[in-house]
Amino acid sequence: MSKDNTIYYLTFENIKDTDILFNDIYSNEDTNYYFCDDFSKDFYIYLARCGFICTSTIYQDKLYLLPEMQFEYALLDFENLHISKKVKKLIKQDDYEFTSNTRFKEVIEKIDEYHEPNWLIGEYKSLLINLHKTYDNNDFKLVSYEIIDKHTKQLIAAEIGYKIYDTYTSLTGFSSKDKKYNNYGKLQLVLLAQELQKEGFSFWNLGHPYMQYKFDLGAVKYSRNDFLKRWLPKVFI
Structure with a gap:
């Protein structure tokens, strides 16, 4: 779980923006988990290439992808x-x-x-x-x-x-x-x-x-x- 207990919503546009990816995600040492409802192939492949490893979670009867930028x-x-x-x-x-x-x-x-x-x-x-x-x-x-x-x-x-x-x-x-x-x-x-x-x-x-x-x-x-x-x-x- 994120050290500050905050899980942020993540979009394909977010991680394609290298400023957000490097300065807000990679460098954020308090957050590892993100969530999204985009199960498209292109997004998943790009997440994997960025170093995220994805699981999933159910919240209020809806399944969400749970990309993790691990701490270790x-x-x-x-x-x-x-x-x-x-x-x-x-x-x-x-x-x-x-x-x-x-x-x-x-x-x-x-x-x-x-x-x-x-x-x-x-x-x-x-x-x-x-x-x-x-x-x-x-x-x-x-x-x-x-x-x-x-x-x-x-x-x-x-x-x-x-x-x-x-x-x-x-x-x-x-x-x-x-x-x-x-x-x-x-x-x-x-x-x-x-x-x-x-x-x-x-x-x-x-x-x-x-x-x-x-x-x-x-x-x-x-x-x-x-x-x-x-x-x-x-x-x-």
């Missing part, structure tokens, strides 16, 4: 990737398939089942499905990464995120709560990091730096200012 970010540089012994064991077992964009809609549905409450609903959910179908450019590409049981073809763990040039940002994901699939969520993260490195990506934006698993993976916490120093030269072209 967790970034993974791939040379810092750490693979635990348990994940190394799963890799050796080779009883899984690691895929991308093969079961996007199912991933969306599994995320809905896994998270309660879930912010990926309504117009936001429709927006992402539409983006996945219709938009595939270097400046933005929505993707899913999946771990599938090689024998049963069950979807075990997955996430959705977006590529912007040579950066990747995670949005949300899930992993099976079945005990026999312990650590497969961590496996998905490791395999994704290796895939991104193989594809020549610069870094992985894991969003909020408040979950230990991100640091266990090798991520480092960045202030907003330090994040933007790395982010903007890569994506704000």
Whole structure:
């Protein structure tokens, strides 16, 4: 939540105005969340390129997009990737398939089942499905990464995120709560990091730096200012 408990209404025109973006948003160290009712593809892509990560919220029975200019970010540089012994064991077992964009809609549905409450609903959910179908450019590409049981073809763990040039940002994901699939969520993260490195990506934006698993993976916490120093030269072209 914003430190001053104020959430400002945000428009496409606001963030296209570089004076507002840099002097009123990036430099505002008391506010991180904004809200809007514009679920257009162009606005969402521009928000992502500016460094916002969006969730959603319901207020008075209406769904709003909730773009966040985070106070801090967790970034993974791939040379810092750490693979635990348990994940190394799963890799050796080779009883899984690691895929991308093969079961996007199912991933969306599994995320809905896994998270309660879930912010990926309504117009936001429709927006992402539409983006996945219709938009595939270097400046933005929505993707899913999946771990599938090689024998049963069950979807075990997955996430959705977006590529912007040579950066990747995670949005949300899930992993099976079945005990026999312990650590497969961590496996998905490791395999994704290796895939991104193989594809020549610069870094992985894991969003909020408040979950230990991100640091266990090798991520480092960045202030907003330090994040933007790395982010903007890569994506704000």
